[in-house]
Amino acid sequence: MLQVLMMSLVSTANAQVAVDLNFSLVSNFPLWSPQEKSRIHLKNGDKATAIVLLSPECPMCINYTTLLKQINKKYGQQVNLVGVVPGKTYSDSTILDFAGSYNIDFPLYTDSTMQLCRFLKGEVTPQVYLFERNGRLVFHGALDNWLSGLGKKRNKPDEHYLLDAINQTLNGATVTRAYVKPQGCLLNEY
Numbered sequence: 001m002l003q004v005l006m007m008s009l010v011s012t013a014n015a016q017v018a019v020d021l022n023f024s025l026v027s028n029f030p031l032w033s034p035q036e037k038s039r040i041h042l043k044n045g046d047k048a049t050a051i052v053l054l055s056p057e058c059p060m061c062i063n064y065t066t067l068l069k070q071i072n073k074k075y076g077q078q079v080n081l082v083g084v085v086p087g088k089t090y091s092d093s094t095i096l097d098f099a100g101s102y103n104i105d106f107p108l109y110t111d112s113t114m115q116l117c118r119f120l121k122g123e124v125t126p127q128v129y130l131f132e133r134n135g136r137l138v139f140h141g142a143l144d145n146w147l148s149g150l151g152k153k154r155n156k157p158d159e160h161y162l163l164d165a166i167n168q169t170l171n172g173a174t175v176t177r178a179y180v181k182p183q184g185c186l187l188n189e190y
Contacts, residue, residue, distance in 0.1 A: 021120075023049060023135035029116040031084065031109035034092035040109065042082060048132050048169050049080040050162065052143075053117060054108070055125040056090055056098035058185035064126050064143060065102040071163070072106045078170055083108040086117040086125070087188045114189055124184035128162050132169045139165035141180035149183075 030039045054061045072081045130139040144157035
């Protein structure tokens with residue numbers, strides 16, 4: 001609980017990732033699987049991939065688990081959805097408890113070295129990176145506009161950035177908004 005109090009709600013200012021970023025570069029970074037107790041490298045196979053930076057103690061991440069599960073249920077055959085917990089703060093059991101408490105049905109991995117998060121220029125949780133089937137980054141940033149400012153939220157979002165990007169990608173259209181500044185809890189680098 002102290003961790004939650006110590007986290008700051010921030011808005012990223014200059015965290016745009018190069019639009020020519022390819023998933024093949026992302027797959028070079030080893031992650032830890034608390035479920036399998038082993039190191040893994042992400043693979044996109046023949047699907048689009050959405051990497052979501054999450055924190056088990058971030059209130060926004062907890063609130064977004066419902067949306068992420070809905071996305072996984074609806075698009076799971078076409079989109080690999082994976083959660084990445086940055087840093088060394090959270091033990092395997094804490095991450096597995098988080099997954100169990102919120103019935104998370106997509107894999108969660110740990111980026112204990114922060115190499116992937118730094119490469120992606122991640123600054124907050126939640127923050128998403130969507131790669132199309134061929135591996136090109138097509139969208140990154142906020143999931144939607146539920147958060148309207150520091151410490152402020154709407155009753156419900158009216159712009160669905162990730163959903164729009166997924167639908168445009170799967171329909172072969174150009175993603176109309178490639179970046180939306182995310183807001184959330186600072187990455188925990190301990």
